[in-house]
Amino acid sequence: MFKNTKAFSSFSVNDLQKAKEFYSEVLGLDVTDNPMGLIELKIPGNDIMVYPKPNHEPATFTVLNFPVDNVEKAVDELTAKGVVFEQYEGENKTNEKGISTNPAGPKIAWFKDPAGNILSVLQEK
Numbered sequence: 001m002f003k004n005t006k007a008f009s010s011f012s013v014n015d016l017q018k019a020k021e022f023y024s025e026v027l028g029l030d031v032t033d034n035p036m037g038l039i040e041l042k043i044p045g046n047d048i049m050v051y052p053k054p055n056h057e058p059a060t061f062t063v064l065n066f067p068v069d070n071v072e073k074a075v076d077e078l079t080a081k082g083v084v085f086e087q088y089e090g091e092n093k094t095n096e097k098g099i100s101t102n103p104a105g106p107k108i109a110w111f112k113d114p115a116g117n118i119l120s121v122l123q124e125k
Contacts, residue, residue, distance in 0.1 A: 010038075010049035011063045013115035014056040022114050023050070026081050027066075058116030071099055071107040071123040078111065078121070086110040086118070 013019040020039050024031040030042035038051040048064065068074040075085060075097050085098025088110070092100045099109045108122040 008047055008049065009063075010051060011059060011117055012051055012053035012056045013113065013117070014053065015114065016050070016052040018114040019050055026078070026083065056115055058112070059118060062110065062118045062120050064117075064119045066119065066121045067124045068121050069124065071109055071121055072097070074121040075099060075109050083111050086112070 016037075016039060020031050020033075023029045023039075023041055032040050032042060034040050034049070036051075038049055041048040041050060066074075079085070079097070086094065086109075087098060088094045088100065092102055092105075092108075094100045094109065097109070098111070099107055101107050106122045106124070108120050110118055110120045112118055
């Protein structure tokens with residue numbers, strides 16, 4: 001039924017203008033206004049809808065992953081732009097930069113957008 005359908009994802013934020021600035025200025029994505037009162041993150045092969053929600057609650061899981069060639073470099077560049085990386089213990093313990101090097105998965109580092117949604121950069125193998 002959905003085999004030939006181009007699916008897309010969406011998530012909410014509490015302040016659309018702050019989200020627009022973050023995704024365009026900090027992350028460097030192309031962001032467009034949508035006539036329905038939301039913004040679209042233009043990512044090659046997919047558009048992500050971001051919509052305002054007055055009673056927004058941040059996702060407790062990763063809503064968007066950005067594959068990169070080098071996680072260390074991506075973390076350094078984002079840190080220089082003011083992004084703060086999450087620190088985790090346990091199975092996905094992160095180092096002082098916020099990078100997890102769990103051998104069972106890719107090098108990955110998590111951070112939050114201004115609405116508190118969790119995003120990541122992960123190194124493609």
